[in-house]
Amino acid sequence: MKQMATYDLMETMRNTNEWLGASARAMASYPIFGMVPHPMFKVMSAWGRVTERSFARMTIKPAWGIRTVVGDEGRDHLVQTKVEIERPFGNLVRFHVQNRREKKRRILLCAPMSGHYATLLRSTVASLLPDAELWVTDWHNARDIPVSEGKFDIEDYTQYVVDFMKHLGPDTHVIAVCQPVPLALAATAMLAEQEPEAQPLTLTLIGGPVDPDANATEVTDFGRRVTMGQLEHLAIQRVGFKFAGVGRQVYPGLMQLSGFISMNAERHAKAFSDKIIAAARGLDSERDDHNRFYDEYLSVMDMTAEFYLSTVERIFKGREIAKNEFVVNGHKIDMGKITNVAVKIVEGTNDDISAPGQCLAALDLLTGLDESKKAQHLEPGAGHYGIFAGSSWRNNIRPLVLNFMDRHSKHEAKANVDATPVAQPEAKPVVKLAASKD
Structure with a gap:
């Protein structure tokens, strides 16, 4: 109480x-x-x-607000969001562009679960949509999820990503931004070992903590200073009577927001x-x-307590991904099993959340992947937000990522614009289930 x-x-x-x-x-x-x-x-x-x-x-989930996309013929096409897989803690949402020829690029954008909604990637979605068919992981606010739905930790998150990849099939390009980077890497390794025919074509990892100790920041230092007992006592609360998730243990969004604001209090004031x-x-x-x-x-949005605590304990303190010791449902994941998925790392020189080197550590884990399938880009002068949503993303990083996808795709880049109109497929029903180097 x-x-x-x-x-x-x-x-x-x-x-x-x-x-x-x-x-x-x-x-x-x-x-x-x-x-x-x-x-x-x-x-x-x-x-x-x-x-x-x-x-x-503070209590409202923002709308995506992406209404139209300009097609290759210069005409506006309406955009409709459709839930293709519905689950208690997060959905797979497709941005369906009506009456447009199907694009060859198929992209799964893994949004972070780190305090804000997936709509934080709105500008990223808007920049990719004209050139690709796009799906996004849309995570739910934990305070609205009844306790009867059970737990949700980083292993469950990883399994969700695996299932979403399977649903989209092997002609998919995956982009993970910030927090889901190490878990998307683990999900890809799971597919490589268990269902290699379902692996994506490419995996682009943007500013995520694969090895938090590679270049310490204020975020990683905090994880080192505080014990798990202290963290649970200070940060974890139970959802109140006003919401559907009453009684669920969470890391409250309002508490997270106070932390965000305190980091730049003078600027916000x-x-x-x-x-x-x-x-x-x-x-x-x-x-x-x-x-x-x-x-x-x-x-x-609130995060489930088990997700937040397991992230701190296993990703930051235990460095299970960095040590290649991550376990999902009792099975040890080996990053070396990834042999066919091309991987690109994107970092920003001024990133104070996931500093340069933290994400790059992923390439050292990919011992079974040929060097020709590895790429990296360090964006000069870019901060954390800029590498996936700012001008650095729009002007420099996005073209590099799309070119990387095309080079490692089964289709040539020119195939993205088909000379013959293709009939739009029927909407899939909702599935309800419980420095550059290129």
């Missing part, structure tokens, strides 16, 4: 701040105050609007004060840069 009371206390504080913002906005917006020549009321109203929106966003001043002057807008960024940044 103590853990549950703390969880409900955090939600009460969030709800109270949202209410205070709404109250200030409504009171300061009374028309009668227009007769008082004092800026206090405009500032109060602006503070209320910004505060109400900010705290309200200035961003909000500037936004309030702009709103008071009438210079803001619904979809300005501030709102677009913070609508996503402030939307957080």
